[in-house]
Amino acid sequence: MKSVKTPAGQRTRAVIYVRISQDRTGAGLGVDRQREDCEALAARNGWDVVEAYVDNDVSAYSGKLRKDYRRMLADLDDGTATVVIVWHTDRLTRSIVELEEYIELSDRRGIATHTVQAGTIDLATPSGRMTARILGAVARQESEHKGHRVARARMQKAKNGEWGGGIRPFGWGVPTGETRKKVDRKTGEEVEAPVLDMNKAVPEEAAAIETGTDMLLAGGSIRGWVKWLADKGYTTTRGNAITHVDARDMLLRPRNAGIAVYKGEEIGTGPWDKLVPEEKFRAVVAILKDPSRKTTPGAQPKWFGSLIFRCGAPGCIETVRVTKTGRLQLPSYRCRLQHGGGRRAQLVDDYIEDLIVERLSRPDAADLLLPGPDDIDVAALQMESEQIRRRLTDLAGAFGAGRIDMPQFTEGSDVARAQLEGVNKQLARAATRDPLVPLVGAPDVRKAWKSMGLQERRTVLRELLDVTLHAPRPGRMPDGTYFDYEAIKTRWKRGTETASP
Template identity: 60%
Template sequence: MKTPDGQQIRAVIYVRISQDRTGAGLGVERQREDCEALAERMGFEVVRVYPDNDISAFSGKKRPGYRRMLDDLDAGTATVVICWHTDRLHRSPTELEEYISLCERRGITTHTVQAGELDLATPSGRMVARMLGAVARQESEHKGERVARARLQKAQAGEWAGGIRPFGWGLPTGGTRVVADKKTGDEIEVPVLDYDKAVPGEAALVLESTEDIIAGKSLRGWVQLLADKGVVSTMGNPIGTIEWRDILLRPRNAGIVIYRGQPVGRGKWDVIVPEPTWRAAVAVLEDPARRTTPGNRPRWLGSLLFECGKEGCLCPGPMKVSGTGNKDHRPAYRCQLGQVTRRADVLDDYVRDVILERLSRPDAAGLLLPLADESAVAELQAQQVELRGRLTTLASAFGSGLVDASQLAEGSSVINAQLSTVLAQLAAAASKDPLVDLVGTADPWAVWKGMELEQRRNVLRALVTVRIRPGRRGRMPDGSYQDMESIEFEWKRTP
């Protein structure tokens, strides 16, 4: 087809698929082939194809291919748009009106494989486009409701909702299924996985790491361990600190089903972390005091833990470590008003020696926190089950019309407050005393040496408050220039 002056009409093709489960792009490829066949029948010259793969028009996410097409059309690249159906272009009235405005301004017509031609320069063409857009949006909303309902039903039944294989689960069943290769599009056989069954090696890593986090070990150390072992994500990518933290925080680890951010029941899958242990780890990982950027990661035992002990000093917080300003530039603890300064390495070594000496005494076992009472833990677990049951009963009563929305909200608020208290007590019962590895061991010095810095800082936090008072000047009786008698230890635990 040509223009009145004999020029061939230039067209562009737009293709989109909302959900590409295989990643092979086969849906947009089939649309492109149909659109190219239509262009050939109509005699159009196709100058460009704009694909948007695995992007929904209804979701509101940015569609880069679509936006480039609009810019090019406004610049005069073509006067015809070809798509498989109008719902490939729009499922939003706002987007449709923008497209209509552009078509009116530039004299652009739209041809579809399924719905024929739309001349948006005419009132009737715009009316048809708006009607088709309204139908498409209703279909999207209806589909969204169906998907949400299906997901809620799966969650209430304790079933896996689908998606990428979660790290820790997915044992092969022995069967296979045919899928399209993500790179080539060829059909290949892949094993069928049971997502309710834990993968022993991965599950063991999650459990061990969860327990280590409670004991004070760092995420960075675990990520390095995973890298050393060659462990990767279920997508085959290296696991970073943020990714591993997210894995440890998953309620799924403890068998808890979450729907829209709220627990709705117990999963049918294998539990790989006991719930109290998981909750104790969550409390550690979500502690705001733990979150640091690489720039302010503690490098010293007492950084932001040692306190200024000068009488009358109004410094706003604990001591920090910085350069001393002398010719050696040796790091030093400083009061935040600069009134007390001590060499960091000397002070850390002295505090370490005092702590280990105290934990080496015969009465050190009396410093440990009492073990959780098994009968008390069992009672807390029974309370948890009973409170969750009351929540379920209350929700059923609301569904049956026996209680109204305000009664549901009030009752749920009370029960959830009680449940939070019980869960906090369970998490505390699962927490590990940071002193336990040092007390009773034949060589606490060797144990301390094998600890990560954060574990040592946890021992300091749990056992003693250290205050640094101004020291005497000159040589001390032991020949050093460090006045250790001005270091004050306030023990938090007594036998």
């Protein structure tokens, strides 16, 4: 790089670049201190600072885009300045590729680099460029060592079940009575904040997680639980409304069952309070991660038999939905091909619900229940699960120590993971509950039925009964009404009864 002489009377134009990789308080104090030191250096040398570029809370090592750094390079290429001031060379770059790009630009545009801590970096000479490269390599090594130390510390914390920080998870965080000082991210002011015990469950939030888990295991939906949460006044720990995604994530947290996780892998159990038994958690995971589960259901059905009852028109295989038909525009069941008419939705729903309640009120209703998972030893499965995870950890350690090669590690890991998947499926089966359980044996089956949500009732319908709607007969029926109940054909899926009269 050739030196550039500034004509007499013309002041040198300089730019400042400041960066901090982690701004824990959000107040930008680190970059402010760097900027003050850089401005002082410019003042001592009589340079005019025409622009300051700031990348706050962005690591030069991580590979993430540093927007102001890229903007500075573009401006320098356009001739904005001939001097770049940084606090230290490691603030400028910790990437060899980026450094070479910067050296090339400096040489092409006659740019000098000055640092507060390391003095002038003369990129015009081979020795200066060598020095810059050495400093860059040292900075990168420091970043790699720091990353390794941080990763080891985080893994150790996860293994010990320690809280790693961040937003308080819904379900845990009981005030200890102590306080600590923290910087408010919005105002930048120091405030007193309560110290929370992240191993202790918040009773009302724990009960909400348990309710959501039980709702799903009884055939309910995430949407139904979201509505329940809203009706009860629950919000996220940040005070926002709980969305469908929030609710799903809450139920899928291994922490709910006391399981510790690091980088997506289960590594043992934690010391915090469990919100639900492990078998229930496994069952919820199996339900929510079932590939056949419809994740974008659209509008929630408002009628009991919508998209469940089938059309009985000759050759038609469609399910029915509710549309308004006739002169009075009464809600009626029709299929997508418009077969129907006269099949009053409310009357059909009431009739089918009465059939179900009557059947479940009989003394032999218990015969309809599916066999329970009494043959599953949950404790033994949990012990087996822990042994498999320990084997996976041992395999990783043996591979890292060079005692086994990659094919052996891969084969052993694949076998262990397949076994673990089988154990988890058995644990899930142990917690899956027959949706008829809340009704069979209830003192008042109708009252228990009415207390269930629509989605739970629809789940019972799917499990218990096939309903086909045929074309109704016109005119008054023998019972004096105008509704043809004989056009509704039913088939019980459980028990000895197979068809409606």
